[in-house]
Amino acid sequence: MTTLAPRSPHGLFTSGEPVRSWTVSTAKPVRYEVGFTPDVLDPRNPALVGAGVPDGDPVPPRRLLVVETTVDELYGDRLRAYGEARGLDYEIHVLTAHEQLKTMDAVFSVTEAMDRFGIARRSEPVVAIGGGVLMDVVGLACSLYRRSTPYVRVPTTLIGLVDAGVGAKTGVNFGPYKNRLGTYHPAAQTLLDPRFLATLDRRHLSNGMAEILKIALIKDRDLFGLLENHGGRLVDEHFQGDRGLDPVVREVLGRAVHGMLEELQGNLWESELERVVDYGHSFSPTLEMRALPELLHGEAVCLDMALTTVIAEERGLVLPRERRRILDVMCGLGLPVWHRLCEPGVLGEALADTVRHRDGSQRLPLPLGIGDAVFxxxxxxxELADAALSLTLYHTADKEDGHA
Incomplete structure (x- = not known):
């Protein structure tokens, strides 16, 4: 609904003079779908070809598929077989996507592919198949192309499945800053298929576990218990449900996605800057970019969470036994709790940049026990220096015990 009001209580004329100022007020409903879709590349499954399109989609449908290089190597044959079986008029644009290549050049590569393919503006959504970096790049390209082009996300990594694939943000890095350029442009639909995790290496599974742990620590104590009891086996078995773990797989992934969407839904455009899902994202952007390519995103997030857990303990917000449980779970998931860049100078710069990002205030989420948070x-x-020292001592003792 849109309303148009002249800046005058008397209509279009004030004292015989025409009005020169108006206020335009409008609201646009936002609706997008996120759902688990097993075996999305099975030719019998119509989900991929039907995702994100309005009624009356042309037959045969046309799709530009933007596929990450490794995904194409692993699943390209199946994807092409799917396209042929479903009568899809398609083109595959293969894109190498990782944090060091998360730039506007990657966005331009996607837009050039969109131009070559000649996509229709509304009825032929671009399909992004890959990890969080690829989905961010495609999302930004689609938000800019003709000022708004629909797209579909098919995350193939754990971090994409529970975090990068379910929100509204797009973005690329600029200079030394993570995601400094971006938009809010949610995908029309996100198809979550845990079968892709079967070919994900252990480190990238641990990487995604950090974002699941984030949700557990700030709002879902039961999820934390599941990670504490089953997290290591979930990683070992690539979330495929071997040896009776299938109900746990479903519950962990379902809780993680639901928890994230529950927090995002009322604040997609971040008009409210106090966001509990920013937990783990106060110091990590600087740590991740400074350490490239040494740290993955989830690893940097875990360092941030370890640091703020120790700060919370010193403030009496987290009990010592809770802090030990948290750090033990991090280590059990194969995540780091210390890095050489966790030193006062770097952490101070990281906090200063976060304060600018949050409009002049820290708005720093800290855990309150396990399963809650405060700002x-x-x-x-x-405090930063003391917390960094505490983690150094923990890491050293753990290493001497043969656990790192």
């Missing part, structure tokens, strides 16, 4: 605005350099 603070007064973390000091001394």
């Amino acid at each position: 603070v605005d007064d973390v000091t350099p001394g």
Whole structure:
């Protein structure tokens, strides 16, 4: 609904003079779908070809498929067989996508492919098949192309499945800053297929576990218990449900996605800057970019969560036994709790950049026990230094015990 009002209570004329100023007010409903879709590349499954399209889609349908290089190597034959079986008029644009290539050049590569293919503006959504970096790049390209082009996300990594694939944000890095350029442009539909995790290496599974742990620590104590009891086996078995784990797989992934969407739904455009899902994302952007290519996103997030868990313990928000459980779960999931860049100078710069990003206040989420969070605005350099030292000592002791 749109309303148009002249800046005058008397209509179009004030004292015989025409009005020169108007206020336009409008609202656009936002609706997108996220759902688990097993065996999305099975030719008998119509989900992929039907995703994100309005009624009356032309037959045969046309699709530009943007596929990450490794995904094409692993699943390209199946994807092409799917296209042929479903009568799809398609083109595959293969894109190498990782954090160091997450730039506007990658966005331009996708837009050039969109131009070559000649996609229709509304009825032929671009399909992004890959990890979080690829989906962010495609999402940004689609938000810019003809000012808004629909797209579909098919995440193939754990971090894409529970985090990057379910929100509204797109983005690329600029200079030394992570996701400094971006838009809010949710995919019309996201198809979540855990079968892709079968070919994901162990490190990238652990990487995605960090975002699941984030949800557990700030809002879902039961999810934390599941990670504490089953997290290692979930990683070992690639979330495929071997040896009776299938109900646990469904519950862990379902809770993680639901928890994320529950927090995002009322604040997609981040008009409210106090966001509990920013937990783990106060210091990690700087740590991740400074360490490239050494740290993956989830690993940097885990360092951030370890640091803020220790800060919370010192403030009496987390009990010592809870802090031990949290750090033990992190290590059990194969995630780091220390890095050489976790030192006062770097952490101070990271916090300063976060304050600018959050409009002049820290708005720093800290865990409150396990399963809740509070916001603070007064973390000091001394606290950062003490927390960094505490994690160094923990890491050293763990290494001496033969666990790292």
